[in-house]
Amino acid sequence: MKRMSNPLLRSKAALYFLCVAAGISVFAPACKKDDKDSAEPAVSQAEVATAVSSAVTNGGVVAQTEQAAQTASLYIAARKAAKATTDDCGFSDNGEIKFASETNATPYFSIDYTYNYVLKCDANQSFQSFNFTFAGKTSMVTTKMAIADTSAATFSVTGLSDASNSLVFNQAFDNKANLVSKDAAVQSFYSVLKYTATDVTVDKSTLQIVSGTAAVKISGTNAAGKSFSYEGTITYKGNRKAVFTISGGSSFDLTW
Template identity: 70%
Template sequence: MKRMSNPLLRSKAALLFMCVAAGMSVVMPSCKKDDKESSQPAVSQAEVATVVNSAVTNGGVAAQTSAAATTASLYLGARKSAKTTGDDCGYTDEDSFQFSSDANASTTFSIDYTYKFVITCAADQYQSFNFTFAAKTSLGTSKISVADTSAATFAITGLDDASKNLVFNQAFDNKASLISKDGSGNSFYSTLKYSATDVTVSKTTLQIISGTAAVKITGITTTGKSFSYEGTIVYKGSNKAVFTITGGSSFDLQW
């Protein structure tokens, strides 16, 4: 089977669209219920949701999932049309790419990706695609700027013809800074850990259709106050999810 060079780059346009869309939604994620905190926290639930939203949408988990699903789909399609199979078992590839918004855009962003994947087989059939991602992203509006670094590992199964969906098991670590430009909110640094089991991605649309992820976010404000939150992300399909803080509010995510 002819090997494809850098198939992940074929999804660059989709990644770019997702990052632009993220720039429109990252500032004010929609809250599903009133925040009933009895005392003023170091960082509000809404501010934490902004960081989670950026980590998921702004070149983060959702974009990387779509890119990995695109790559797996390209190999599955190529294998079906190939006269021979098996020569791609154990194949690995890696690359990097960058793109950014116009400097004068009202919402600015930049993405710097590196990736690597390995194809594993069993009995000459695809068993899994194992991806690692590393990224640096930034996003800026008139009110805030967010800059982060992330590292992720994805294992993709569900590759046989009988499965309608790809299945992702994911670990995603993110370190971010959120700076308030107009003083209307806190400026802080955060560490986010994301873990998901059996997130399903349609083989037809290559979009997340269901799944749940556990999220823990800790950090410190620029004034030295620490904070810690835990919660869950539930994927709803149609490029939507809900982030719910344990014992707190729920926020809509969209990309």
């Protein structure tokens, strides 16, 4: 049997991804606690939230998640239409996604990702999971900051049967970023972020994240070489919203 070509390349999935990725996220304090420590931290909680927001929403975790959901949904629909699925067990594919704003655009955004996936089946030869990997880099320039990062991610996508209304993601995402300030009120720093999510759900009809949580660890150094380290949790609320809560600290709204 002739196998289906990559649905990402046959459809408008790539355009869908770029539209999601090009959206610039914003964050705002959801609730703030008084900092009673006399010493100023190397990087503030608000500054850390900027790094988390960029890594998660600006072409990062959210865009990759929704792209993976789109690709999985298209592939399954195509195979069902062909009324043949069992020989697709073990099918794999790969490709590249690139996008860039106009050179002088403000904000400026670019993305360059490579990806691959493999379809796994259970003992009954039913679709069990899509296993995705992403790797690449993004950059964003606003009036206040220039951010350049690299990232690598792995996703296991389950919930593929008709009985499930949602796709379920278990994810690991690593991000390294240079955040260079263009505003005297904001400092430059380097960050390393580790994101681990368990059972994040994506609605099959809208292909948007509707619920789930992820643990976040972020560390790095500021321009003076002073180190920082934070841990926190991201809670997805649906409707393109989430909350990043720093352990023992403040919470920040994330939108995309």
